[in-house]
Structure formats: C-alpha cells, structure tokens
Amino acid sequence: MIRFVARRFLETIPVLFILATVTFFMMRLAPGGPFASEKQASKEVRARMDAHYGLDKPLFQQYLLQMRHLLQGDLGPSFKYPSRTVNEIIAQAFPVSAELGLEALIVALVLGLMAGMAAALKQNTFWDHFPMSLAMIGLCVPTFVMGPLLISVFALHLDWCNAAGWFLPRDRVLPALTLGAFYAAYIARLARGGLLEVLRQDFIRTARAKGAGAARILFRHALRGGMLPVVSFLGPAIAGLLTGSFVVETIFGIPGLGRYFVTAAFNRDYCMIMGSVLFYAAFVIVMNLVVDIVLVWLNPKLRFE
C-alpha cells in the first residue's frame, strides 16, 4: 500500500505540471488582462504596472518565470488585491470555506444516508417514495433558489436566524443546509441503489436465514458493500465542498474561497486563477487517492495496483 500511495503521489507531479501549463496559456490567450478594466489608468501607468508584474516580457519567458515560482510554492501576487499574495488569500479564505464545507458534508451524509437506508430497506413503500421524492426535489432546485427560499422562511418569516453573515454558530445552519441539500439528495440516491444491489445477494439471504435481525443485516453485512457508490462520489464531492461554493457564499455573504475563485476568473487575476486551479486540482487528486484507499478497504475484491 505504501508503494501504491507513493506512486500515486509521484503521478500527481506531471498532472499538476500539465494543468499549470494549460491554465497559463488558456488565460493568456483569453482577451483582456488584469488591468484592462481600469479605465482611469493612463497608458504610462498601465505600462508601469505591466512592467512591475513582468507582464511586458515575452510570453514564454513569463511562463518559465511563473513555473519557477510555483516550484518554490509561491503562487504570486494578486493583481486585484495588490497588497496581498495569493498564498495569503487562500490561507485566509480556505478555513472559512472548509468549515462551511464540512458542515454541509455532515448535513449531506446524515440526511442522505438516513434517507437512502430507509428507502432501500422499505423499497416501494412510503418510506421509499417519500424520501426519494424529497431527494429528487433537492436535485432539481438550483442552489440560488434554495438559499433565498430558506432565508425567506427561516430568517424573514420565522426569524430563527440571520439572513446573512458569518459570525454566530447559528449563522452556519442555513448555508450548510443550502449547500448540503444537493449532495444529500445525490447521496440518498446512491446509497439506495448501492444497498439494493447488495441486499439482493446470496450472503444477505444466508444471514437472514440464520436469523440475523434487520439492523444487524444492514450494519454488519450490507452497509460495507452498499456504500461503495457513495464513497466513490464523496471524493470529488468533498473536494468541491471544501474549496467553496460561489453561489452559497454570495447569497449568505460568507468570506470564503469560492468567491475568490470566480472573481479571479472574471478579473483575469492571473496568479489568483493559477493558484485556485492548482489548489483545487491538488485537492481533487488527494481526495481521489483517499477514496481509492477506502474502496480497497471496503471491497476486498479490489487490490492496490
């Protein structure tokens, strides 16, 4: 297993390198630049700014320069927030997004797994149709409708919590629900499908014949195999959740990473785009590695290869 992990980590290096290269040339080929929108700046000022950030050098030289900085772990300055580096911005905003993401993940796992298990155990009854209809709604309502709806009901009409902000523990509830709803719905469907597949198999019938109770069959026998689809989904899902959601952060006014990611792309904030891409990609890769390890642990038929 150590060899497996080591090899996967080594494979990550070329992947990140290629991603950085693709990102670099893609954003440079896109029209506009970080200072193009600053109308009041005169030509000389803009030329000075370009020179200051090295944007006046030949493209390939810039590429080499940025690669060297990246190798040293330096993501560079932010063009939009000139006094801060990209490393600082990520270090400051990531904990916020990660906290929100973790809370949303808990919401998603608790709701999703409960709904999925109920539906699989009571297939074709009310306890199947009702949670699965809710899950379908969760999949079909865009986040930016879910958020305002929850705000309208729980903050404006019931007055249980604030409409926006990120100060009190109470402020975490609505964003976590909004962000977690879609994932809860997805997990519910995956868990139901996975469990149904397992519950059909012979060893479950054997367990039942030996007189094992429903709870024991579910938790001791079925859950391990039935969770495989959920675990595969969780890899990219966790990466997406923890690195922030633009929509939820905008609606609730949360100072997280998702907003920086998106505004960077709008502003052509080159270093910030590069930093976001690499940060997210590294996250996805690590999460996928963790998932692969968990999958082997859950399913003895698989081997590390």
Added chain:
Amino acid sequence: MMPAPAPQLDEPMDAQPSASFWQDAWHRLWQNKLALFGLFVVASLSLVCFLAPLLCAHVIGFSYQEQNLALGPVSPNRTHWLGTDPLGRDVLARLLYGGRISLMVGLCATAVSLVIGVIYGAVSGFAGGKTDMVLMRMVDILYALPFTIFVILLTVFFGQNIILLFVAIGAVEWLTMARIVRGQVMAIKQREFIEAARALGLRRRRILFRHILPNLLGPIIVFATLTVPEVMLLEAFLSFLGLGVQAPHSSWGVLIKEGAEVMEEYPWLLTYPAVAMALTLFSLNFLGDGLRDALDVHGSKD
C-alpha cells in the same frame, strides 16, 4: 458444380440487439407510470416551447420583449395569465421563450458531449494499451480542472454567443460519458461475437462502430437523459453569474435568477420559472431512471 455463395461478410450479424430486447424494454417502460409521465411532460413542454412564437402571437397576445413600463409588475390576471415583470413584460411569453433556450441548451450541449464522449471513450477502450492509458490520463487531468473557472474562461473566448456557449458546456461535460463508454467497450470487446467478427477479418473501425457501439445504446441513452438536467442546471448557474443569454432574451435560468432577487415583493416571478424548470428536471430524471430500469443498465451513474 458452382461453389456455394460465400457468406456476406459485410452484413453485420450482431449489429443490433435483437428486436425483442427493445420490445421488452419498451414494455417495461410502459409499466413504469412515473417514467411515462416524465416522457409526457418533457414532450408536451418541448412542444409548447417550440411553438412559442405562434402561441405568443395568437393565444397570449404579447411578445417576450414587449415592455409596458406604465403597467409595471402585476400579479397573474385575465390579461397576463402569469403576471408581468417589473418592465411590464408578460411572464408567460418570457417563460415559453426562455424554455426554448433552456431546452435547446440542454439538448445541444448533451448532444455535443455525447458525440465527443462516445467517440473518445470507445476509441480509448477499444485501442487499449498505451493509447488507452494516455487518453484516460488526459481525462483525469481535465477532471481535476475546476469547472467554473474553465467555463468562465470559455465564455470569454466565445463571448456571449449562446450557441458557442453550449458547445463549450458540452465540451466539458463529456468526461463522465467517455469513462462510462470506455468501461462498456472494454467489457464487450472480450465477448465471443467480437472475436468472431475479428476472425472474419472485419476491419477494426467496422467492428467498433457496427458491432460494439450498437450494444452501448442502452447506457448511452440513459446517461444522455440524465445529462440534460445537469446541463440545464449549469445554464442556470451561468445565468446566476451573468454569463447566460443576454437581454432581452430569456432562459429559465435568467428568469429564476431575476425572480429570486425580488421573491419577497413579486413571488410569481420566481414561482413560475422555478416550477417549470423543476418540473422539467423532475421529468427528465424520472424518465432517465425508468429507462435505466427498462434497458437494465448497471454501473452507470448511480
């Protein structure tokens, strides 16, 4: 004595799954009332949206861009069945025109992702070996690219041109399709009838496109049905960012976004587009689930 005529090698013997499979599938789909309901809703909504210009001219009586600033936003009434927006435009007309764009984006982007994904996955799975490894590594790399940033940069390239916009969406949505098709091709490649085709000396391209791909229709159809709602949600997300279709055009995503901003004052501006979109996504998902059961597809998305 004349030699017996050589068997027509060109005629694929197993190009199509036997008709009874499709009849069977149709029968199973017919039993699934929820899926049929989905099919019915999607078909009728598509028809109504497709006929939007006719309906607006003769039934509703307002066009989607006809403003009436003096009127302002009014709740649903006898003249404006679904009310008007702050510019006094008829919500029903905008809903129908918006549906045209949303459905078109959904279908076209899915079609693009289908073509790329199927060909890419099929070639990768069929070729195997080094080619497969390189092609799949590229998919892995693209998977790690944050989708939002990628789409924003693409819209910068393509401007606000809606056709190119959904080509762009389709071009990033094909990754999962490619993976599914690759897995299926690798499984089918091992089967006897492919070995037979190879033994008969058929060319590789012919084996792939005439003998393997037809057997993948089931998973492809199912996955396509489930991709359409995803793309429509993505369109809504891009509208939220302000990267969707531009005024005075509308899409369900744009309408929902505008409605969500004024939901306290004029709730009907959010309700109707949101219901239309949720109903469509609901129906497509039910249809997709039904097709999955009917075609007995395993191991696709969930």
